[in-house]
Structure formats: structure tokens, C-alpha cells
Amino acid sequence: MNTKLINGHDIYHYTMSGAKKIIHHENTLNSINVFPVADGDTGSNLAYTMKCIIANATEHETVSDTLSSISEVALEDAYGNSGAIFASFLHGLSVESKGKDSLSMSEFSDITNDAVKYAYDALAVPTEGTILTVIKEWAGFIKNQHIHHLEFKTLLLEATKHAKHALLETKKQLKVLRDSDVVDAGALGFVYFLEGIKDYFLYGKVHLSNNVNTSHKVVDHVNPNFQYCTEFIVEAYEHLDSKLIKEKLVKTDDSIIVQKIGDYYKIHTHTDHPDAAAKLVTKYGKIIKSKVDDMNLQVRLNSSSKSAIGIITDSIADIPAQWTVNKNVFQIPLQLIVDGNVYNDRLTLKNETLFDILKKTQQPATSSQPGETYLQKTFEFMLSHFEDVIGIFVSSEMSGMYQKAISVQSKIGSKHLHLFDSKTNSGAQALLVHTLIDQLESKSSITEVLSNLNKAVDSAKIFVEIPDLAYATLSGRVPKIVGNIASLLNLKAIISINDDGKGIVTKELNLKKLMVKKFQKSPFKKYGIVYTGNKENAIEYHQMMQELTGHEPVFIQEVSTIVSAFIGEGAIGIAYLED
Structure with missing residues (x-):
């Protein structure tokens, strides 16, 4: 491959190769994740983001159209801190390349260098020694060295070497990395992305070795300062002051990222009170999409050896909160749409606030299920920590949750994922979950557990x-x-x-x-x-x-x-x- 110009097709194939490389190294990235939260999910979050890009981004002739498609998907579907930062950088590339059919090395160097600002500006408190630093170093090398290269291949290969050196330096820049003797997981993810591009240059496709590099030290994961990783996509009533939102959230939360996605804004925060964050956000616009992850649960499972049976249910089951803490129960939040806002059941809206809203609006509330990609991510996460996983869902006559779970199960193809239609809801559904817990504590076999659950449903x-x-x-x-x-x-x-x-x-x-x-x-x-x-x-x-x-x-x-x-x-x- 010998070129002094790259077009939209080139950008697309570079991105797909880099994305596949990250996905291949998901577990390695999880194992060294200590910043900003040692919850062992950076690899999963980046892999999820990349899978969405692979599935939904489209290839175009022009650089502008291809990067626009990639960045739109990345911004909307990015998961976690590193995913959001990576998406902000891709957004910067898209904005700075607007109207470009192709790019020379000089133009590429300007665009990559200018795009770095978008990643930094998205964060309330940018931190060096992270993916930010490695992106900045990589872009800076291209800016300074492109004049010494005759083609993109040699420029990008040398820039990847420089990024690897910058990656090693992250150990010296952040105390938590130095104490754990690891590099930053997000930064390593970006380097894997660059290595995927390198593979495309050298082999015409990404090279995925069966022997994934395990030389990186595996770290102990500890409970984060905040329980929930929370994200909102907001349709602002008017121009939203990103700085103001950051200033308000930083008083109670951390890891705050605010990104503009066309006419919308994406807000990421770590918090103990997702409902309070949602209440603040709704002062400035309508929430059209939200997600909440329990980081304590992730840490707990990532720190434990693989267990026999895990339980999944949805938020319609009225289970006590402590069951998710000490009974290996993962509760998937359904979505409630009320007064034009999309909330995560139980998490981003509490009942007392709900009733206040309902008294003021004549519009009926509606509900919906999470997307199949999210369900697949959840099922695969649980299957990685349990030999068998049992899901018990709200009646299929009341919600499409069970049918959607069945659809995702067919894609995963695992014989160790067992899904049940509870044919009920609320407290009765919670009692079925308790029946499962009783069975697990009595050390029943998976066959006995499934048989007894079938009887309990009736x-x-x-x-x-x-x-x-x-x-x-x-x-x-x-x-x-x-x-x-x-x-x-x-x-x-x-x-x-x-x-x-x-x-x-x-x-x-x-x-x-x-x-x-x-x-x-x-x-x-x-x-x-x-x-x-x-x-x-x-x-x-x-x-x-x-x-x-x-x-x-x-x-x-x-x-x-x-x-x-x-x-x-x-x-x-x-x-x-x-x-």
C-alpha cells in the first residue's frame, strides 16, 4: 500500500481494523484497569463501543462522510470513560475534516492535532497519563514528523511506535498506575487501535493472534468512590452551557464528560445518586436516552472466581437492593418514558418525583426495554463470571422484555443461558428470584434449579x-x-x-x-x-x-x-x- 492521499474507504478500513484489535484484547484491558475506577471494565466498554461502530458505521467515498458516520455512532454508543474520550476524539476528526473528500499527509496532520482539543474539552477535569496523553502524543508526532515521510504507511507506522513509548510513560504520570505497576488501560486500548491500523497496512487485514498478550500485570479491583456510571443523551431546550453542567455535577460527582452530538448532548458522570443527576439534567433539556451501570457489582464479580450459577432479572421484579450485593443477582433496568424524558427504572427516577410529574402532566407514561446490544453485553458479562446464568423476566403478556432476551440468546448461542417467562410481575416475580437464591444456597444442581423454578412459576x-x-x-x-x-x-x-x-x-x-x-x-x-x-x-x-x-x-x-x-x-x- 503506497499512498500520499487517503479517502473515505481508507478511513473506514483503518477504523474497522483498529476496532477489531481492541475487541480482541478486551480481557487484557479489563485486567489492568485501575483508573479512573478500578472496576475492571475498560476493555468491555471500549469493546462495546467498537462493536457498535463496526455494526452501524457506514463506508463512503469521502473522508468527511465516513468520519461523520463513525463519529455519530461512537458518540451515541460510547461506553465508559475511555469510550467517551475516544468518541470525542473521533468527533473532533469528523468536525475538522468536514467537506474533505480526501486528505494529504499535511491535512491529516492538522486534523488529528486539532481533534485532540475535542477530547480534552469534553472532560470536566482532564487527567494526564491516560488515553488523553497518548492521543495527544500520537497526534503531535504526526504534526511534527509528517514532512519527513513520503507516504502514509511509514508515517503511521512510526507514529504507532511513538504512541507505544508514550503509553509506557503513563506509569510515571499517574500515581495509581505507578503503584499498580501497569499502564493506563484506556491508553493501551488506543495503542491496540493503532496496531490494528498497522496490521491493515502490513497484511491488508487485522492480525488476530490466538495467543493474546498476557504479559501485562493483572491488578486487584477495588470498590470505586461512586457506585454508578451514568450517562444521558439530552435534547437541550436551548444552547446548553457545557461548562455550567460540568461545574454543577463536579460538586457531587466525578469523571464528568459532556459531549455535543449534533443537536444533542451526551453527559457522562460517576455518581451515587443517578436520580439527582437526572433531575439536574432535566432542567436544561429532555433526556432521550440514558444508561446506568453498577460499578460496585462489576468490581465484586471481577474480583471473584467463577461461580456456579448467576441470576438475571429485570427492574419490574421488586427485589431488595441487597440481593444485588450479596446474592449474585443482576437487575436490568427497563425504561420509563414520562413527560418526554426517558428514565432508567428505579435508578434515574424515584417514585416520589414520578408522582409529582404525573400530577402535572396529562400524558400517559409508557415503558420500553433496553436495546439488544446492551442485553448481549450484559448476558456475555454474566456468562464470563458464572458457569450457568438464569434469567427470569416480567410476563411476556405485559412487556417485550422476555422476547427480546430470547432474541439475544439466539445470537449468543450459549447452552448455559437459561431464560424464563415469569408470567407475572412485581413482588411475585421477586419471589421467583428468591426461589432461585434458595436453590443456589442449598447447592442444588442446575437441573434441579431449573425444574424447581418451572414449578414455582405456576x-x-x-x-x-x-x-x-x-x-x-x-x-x-x-x-x-x-x-x-x-x-x-x-x-x-x-x-x-x-x-x-x-x-x-x-x-x-x-x-x-x-x-x-x-x-x-x-x-x-x-x-x-x-x-x-x-x-x-x-x-x-x-x-x-x-x-x-x-x-x-x-x-x-x-x-x-x-x-x-x-x-x-x-x-x-x-x-x-x-x-
């Missing part, structure tokens, strides 16, 4: 008394005529789920009397109490159910934000497994 019941059907009627969950009659007669409604997993309005009028009747017919193996809003009802039912059954509930839990949006404030529910 015995899971839930009844919820709601003050009125206004919210359910507004959302379309209950026919308008039924809601109007209940409202007219000032009747409390008791809703449930039938054997097919469909929501129903029962003919019952008193939840306490109903529970006595159900218990006398068939004692409860275990039960849980769920509520929305005021907890006083739950305390009252706790006493009643304890006297009735002779034992404590498995949990007393507030209902998920999504379900709360459809049943309203003041609801109380009893979920149980028939004996």
Missing part, C-alpha cells in the same frame, strides 16, 4: 389493591369504561395476573379478606409485601399477614417506578407462592 400469585384505576386507565392497561365505573362508584380495585400472565381486574373488593380466603384454601409457602408511596399501609399489612401465616414476609418493597406509573400512589399488594 404457583406465583399477586393481588394489588389500588385506590383508583385512573393511572391504569390513562395508560390503557384497563378499559376506559371499567375505570370510569370504578371512579364513579369510588371503588378500590384489586388487580391480579391470570395463569396466562395477563393483567386482570378482579371482582374482589377487600384485599385483607381475599388473603384470608386464599390462605385458608392453600397456605403460602412464602410471601412478600409491595406498595407505592406511603409505607404505612405496608406496615399494617405486615402485621395482618404475620398473624395469618405465622411467619415474616420475605420482603417489604416499594414497587418499581414503571409499575407505579400505571397503578398510582397508595397501592398495596401481596405476592405469594402457593404451597
